[in-house]
Structure formats: structure tokens, C-alpha cells
Amino acid sequence: MARYAERGLTRAGASRPLARLRHLIARALAGTAALWPEVEQGFVFVHAAARLLANPAGETGVKLRRRFDGLLAAMQRHRYRAGDLGPALDHFRKLARSYRPGLFHAADLPGLPRTNNALATTPSNGCSARNATTSGAPQGARRPHPARCCGVPCGL
Known part of the structure; x- marks a missing residue:
């Protein structure tokens, strides 16, 4: 020993x-063993929404919208399964409803990217237009000069 x-x-x-x-x-x-079934159920709901919105089958916007609405209704019906996480699912449903009008346009328009992340970055140097904003800065913070937002001239 x-x-x-x-x-x-x-x-x-x-x-x-x-x-x-x-x-x-x-x-x-x-x-925390008693909490895991509720966490697992919440994960099942949110993961199902992510899979549906990824649209791997290339379904139309109308069909995706109908399926998404059905999923949100199922979340409401089976909210009790999430136990103490029920309010978190309610919040998810509330946000999903607020974003719903713009969630399905990409499914109906071929070639339209699902997000604008690819559009926010210029291909030449990777500088993002988001770097030039002060959205998260304290009030009164100065906006950086657009040509110097990340140290690389990018013409913003």
C-alpha cells in the first residue's frame, strides 16, 4: 500500500x-436522478423541432408549417411529462410562435439559404458585419470604424 x-x-x-x-x-x-426523466422529455420535444426545421426530406413550407404546428400542440398536450420544465417548454412554444411567420420561407424558395449567416460574412476575409455593431455594448459605447471592425480592411 x-x-x-x-x-x-x-x-x-x-x-x-x-x-x-x-x-x-x-x-x-x-x-439528480429524479430530474433526468423530465430533462429527457424536454430534450425529445426540442430535438424533434430541430429535426423538423432542418427539413432533410425537402418538404414544402405548407407541410412543414402544419407539422410544426402539430408538434407545438403536442408539446402543450404533453406538457405535464416535462414536470418542472413545463414553463421552459411554454417559453419555447411562445418564441416558436413569434418566429413562425418567417420559419418556412426557405422551404418554398429553392436556393434560398435557411439563415443569413453565410451572407453576413464576406468571402474575402471572413470579416462579419456583426463586428461593426454595438448591439451588446453598454450605452454610449462608440461604434468602431467600419474599416477596422476586426483589424482587417473590409469596406463595411
């Missing part, structure tokens, strides 16, 4: 800090 203690190892070969970490993780998982 002294040989193991000199090297900071337990009999199983793991270091003491690693053994302590394993113990802490096991204790945390045991302490």
Missing part, C-alpha cells in the same frame, strides 16, 4: 484526484 501511496495511486490504479472526481460525479448523478 505504501508503494501506491508514494505515487498518489489507489489500489485500483487511479490517482486520488481522479477517484475523488469519480465519487463526486456518481454522487451528483444519484442526487
Whole structure:
């Protein structure tokens, strides 16, 4: 045993800090085990929305809209399954309804990107127009000079 203690190892070969970490993780998982079914149900709903919006089958906007509305209705009907996470699902549904009018245009127009992320970056140097804004800055913050938003002249 002294040989193991000199090297900071337990009999199983793991270091003491690693053994302590394993113990802490096991204790945390045991302490939160009752919450996992609710988290899993919430994940099922949100992941289903993400899969639907990805539209891998290339469905029309009308069909996607109908399926998305059905999913939101199912979230409402089965809200009780999410337990304490029910308010989070309500918030998700509220935001989804507010974004609904613009969610399905890309499905109806071939060649239209689903997001404008590709359009926000110029291909020449990767400078983003978002770098030149002060949307998250404190009030009174100065907007950087557009040509120097990221240190590379980009013509914004």
C-alpha cells in the first residue's frame, strides 16, 4: 500500500484526484436522478423541432408549417411529462410562435439559404458585419470604424 501511496495511486490504479472526481460525479448523478426523466422529455420535444426545421426530406413550407404546428400542440398536450420544465417548454412554444411567420420561407424558395449567416460574412476575409455593431455594448459605447471592425480592411 505504501508503494501506491508514494505515487498518489489507489489500489485500483487511479490517482486520488481522479477517484475523488469519480465519487463526486456518481454522487451528483444519484442526487439528480429524479430530474433526468423530465430533462429527457424536454430534450425529445426540442430535438424533434430541430429535426423538423432542418427539413432533410425537402418538404414544402405548407407541410412543414402544419407539422410544426402539430408538434407545438403536442408539446402543450404533453406538457405535464416535462414536470418542472413545463414553463421552459411554454417559453419555447411562445418564441416558436413569434418566429413562425418567417420559419418556412426557405422551404418554398429553392436556393434560398435557411439563415443569413453565410451572407453576413464576406468571402474575402471572413470579416462579419456583426463586428461593426454595438448591439451588446453598454450605452454610449462608440461604434468602431467600419474599416477596422476586426483589424482587417473590409469596406463595411
